[in-house]
Amino acid sequence: MRIATWNVNSIKQRLDHLAAFVKEAEPDVLCLQELKCVDEAFPRSEIEALGYNVHTHGQKTYNGVAILSKRPLEDIRRGLPGDDGDDQARYLEGVISTSSGIVRVASIYLPNGNPIGTPKFDYKLAWMDRLHAHAQHLLKQEEPIVLSGDYNVIPEPKDAADPSAWVNDALFQPESRAKFRELINLGFVDAVRACSDAPGLYSFWDYQMGAFQRNNGIRIDHLLLSPQAQDKLKTSAIRRDVRGWDKPSDHVPVVIELDIE
């Protein structure tokens, strides 16, 4: 089973790229972030025509996440528990059943949190606490779980081409990184890092100042695997080439292969 995550930065602007990517990569499951549209405006029929079941948790203008799956998605959860007053569409979860078992998949758009020292950063940290609590709950089921998405966290200095440029950014704050580590320490593994310790693996390049041309990137899109999913991990890959397509998202897809039929 192939599972991918991709922050598309507007699904309407990226529909052609999405079609090209799925035809080429043929993911069984594709988690999307930053749809920037409400459920009613999501290009559902176009994506169903590509062979996917479509589940969305959309929002006007901002945020919005989706899970596209060749197989049906069940036990669907929209929104992260822990704050009934949070109306930002940043979390969608479901279960896919196969002949060789199940896998629980989440599509996550973790808050950016900039600028630091404002309520936006507090919201990011509180959201990470809620994700931690929910992940802890999920782990008790002892299932293969893949928490996929744009975490807006640079885990380590080697995950940035120029770490010094990010020291005042919410994505690289000690608090953000510590909470990401605490999530990992529950028992998850970062799928890309399970396959490679190499520096220079990035999933995002800013649109500004020719960041991609200068390879001034960061790695912030992650797939975290529960122990039962780790056991089935075969490969992981970052589709850097997609950033070179015409009118790209600022993020590229990250793809893993699990030994599940």
Next chain:
DNA sequence: ATGTCAGATAATATCTGA
């Protein structure tokens, strides 16, 4: 600090968020 995008509102620009 920002040379870029995308969406919304108002308007043929300006703002917000990333």
